[in-house]
Amino acid sequence: MRLARIAHPQGFAFVEVRGDISDPSALTCAEISEHPFGTPEFTGREWPLADVRLLAPILASKVVCVGKNYADHAEEMGSEAPAEPLIFLKPNTSVVGPEAAIAYPPSSE
Template sequence: MHAKGLSFGAVEGEADAGPEALTVAEIDGHPFGELRFTGERWAVADVRLLSPILPSKVVCVGRNYAEHAAEHGADVPKEPLLFLKPTTSVIGANDVIRLPPQSKQVEHEAELAVVIGAAGARRVDRAGGAAAVFGYTCANDVTARDLQRQDGQWTRAKGFDSFCPIGPWITTDAAVDDVEVRCEVNEEVRQLGRTKDMIFDVPTLVSYVSHIMTLLPGDVILTGTPAGVSPIVAGDTVTVSIGGLGVLANRVATLD
């Protein structure tokens, strides 16, 4: 979002650089296919970064890191364990995570997010799964842990408004086979893992999901979280960073 309205843009500069070193070139239309630019350009510091995509669905993978499964006393799944988050849970960088009154234990979950490209994916093999990826970004699968335990299924615990921060942007040329996944709360490191430790890798996940539901352009797959999830409270700042993909920071507040 910028002074002239709302549009997609291409971020120019190094992903790990500070906002003062980055610019945004406005895209004419959407980012899928051949990019056309309007000629407008702004400093990142002068725009508001929304979620870089609003997917038709967010498909999430549970227990995809063995140590995270172990910290909850759960078995490692033999096949990807899937659940969905509603699109109304999606927010962007610097937006506020709102704590619902129904829960007394809301936790962070730092995750690599996969964004599906223009061709989508339906019943593809692993090679097709890799080819279907448009790019990658950071995500936080915010979870009301007490409600997850209480309900025995995960829809309510994972589905509150603001429970799916995504951003700050989509990186289209990243190699993510072995990158760091980090979560800090108020600059204290809470989670520190590497994508090489995922039980099911990205091509496998895209292929598996595509044999259940058609993945449309812009759909997002959250690939699971490493160990170290812990509660967040009003006043915290949660920062998810993934090597080469940038930093996703969100404040935490109670629901108004």
Template structure:
């Protein structure tokens, strides 16, 4: 089941995407409560499917990416935070900030949390806390990352967390094709079977550190092939059975 957030005639609502129609729901975390209203897909604008209180992202979590960088496989997940103010939805522009001359794309599978979880006792608790999965672009000012020696500034600019288009609630995340295209050219191509720490291990690891709330996002890391974005580019993150997250790129001198 694909769920998302939509805009129609100044009204923002959540809905289930089904056969080119949107079935409005009262609560994205309770899919049984339909309002009875339906919309055609062409009538609505697709927004980011959730606005997380926090985005927990994972560095170096693909075996093929570690091999590309000639880096040792980490013993535990390497995590960092991105702010909710960085989130944009499909078809919105990534804004290249004047502070950076080297902004990169990083296509990723994102886990969306469906209910509050902290220190889960068993696998069932972890599994039941996951609402579903969506596409994510961990946009990064690589030159600032190198300069700062840590990741907060480079990952946190407004528009640096494209998310969407929908949350898919009924897929097995263990072996999904993932690709990134820039202007139609494939730049990243891998599978989630290459993940060093799978999504359930990540949810357990993160929720043993901090409470995760409904709508929070864990971005699971990027495969090899990251590279530079420039003004006028169109970047697309494709994940099998989820869809395509497409964003333009614009430079704004503010």
């Protein structure tokens, strides 16, 4: 079973992606009522995959990050690994789906 989260014309849904992946134009999304964990129940609504937008698999409540957490990464950034971990947060809106553009804030590179 291939599970996904989509935006469709009436809102958002968890779905099962059905069809042969060698023919993307034939793929459809079958809506799952509520969430896909456990034994999913289907609502009977379906959309062609081409008519919906794939989203991130889940909407995180928070994203906790650790920066420069290994020596090679710190070196890539032109510094040494810190003595204490660098912890920072990202808003859940920073999680995007496949092929979605990543929006950088003006203060970022």
